[in-house]
Amino acid sequence: MTLLASRAIHRRTVLRIAALGLWACAVSAQAVETIRILTEEYPPFNFTDKGRITGLGTEVVQAVLREINVEGQFQSVPWARAYETTQTNANVLIYSINRSKEREKLFKWVGPITPTDFYLFSLKSRNVHLGSLEDAKALQIGTVNQDIGEQYLVSQGFALGHNLQSSTRYELNYEKLKLGRVDLWVMNELGAYYMVRQAGDDPAEMLNKVLRIADISGSGNYMAFGLKTPDAVVERFRKGLDAIKKNGIYDALQKKWL
Structure with missing residues (x-):
């Protein structure tokens, strides 16, 4: 076998292996x-x-x-x-x-x-007002561990254990809000209203949208x-x-x- 023929066979072999590899990846992804x-x-x-x-x-x-x-x-x-x-x-x-x-x-x-549309909610009975997100740093806020609301507030200078009280379940934060253990609750609007209704309450009577969080809404x-x-x-x-x-x-x- 000539050197030229040997190189040609080698080249064809390499191309076949490469083609089989691409085919295997495609089949794996589709399968x-x-x-x-x-x-x-x-x-x-x-x-x-x-x-x-x-x-x-x-x-x-x-x-x-x-x-x-x-x-x-x-x-x-x-x-x-x-x-x-x-x-x-x-x-x-x-x-x-x-x-x-x-x-x-x-x-x-x-x-x-x-x-999705996120707000800081308070109880209507508390009559909480905020001029900006910065004002909320003086209050206690209910969050969920690694939730988008918690991650965003941490990125804005809020701190877990200081002004953020983290939970593992969303409904726990509504309970904390009603019990006065937190002042605010960061939550998606539809989710908040659903949980309030599930608790037997009327969102229109219980919740106040204190501040919309535009950066994580929409x-x-x-x-x-x-x-x-x-x-x-x-x-x-x-x-x-x-x-x-x-x-x-x-x-x-x-x-x-x-």
């Missing part, structure tokens, strides 16, 4: 038929009712799974655990998660699934993957979400819950 899905107790977007995880965000994720023919293994866990697990493992989806500057490079974002709650998940898997979910927004399923779910 993911089961995804681990993590969420938290955050009604009305995601919560457990009679042993079943439901809510607006949950139903949107389920619609996407049906659209792309993928099974989802849903689990509700404390938010800090869901947040860390998604970042450290491949093929783990998290929802409903707010997109922020601090989180931007930590996740691969699929797309928004529910609306963009919506997302579904997202950690950086270890292949781009092809993320893109598959993006296409599924786009599809249900085009075929009317997404709008129907929004009307059902909101």
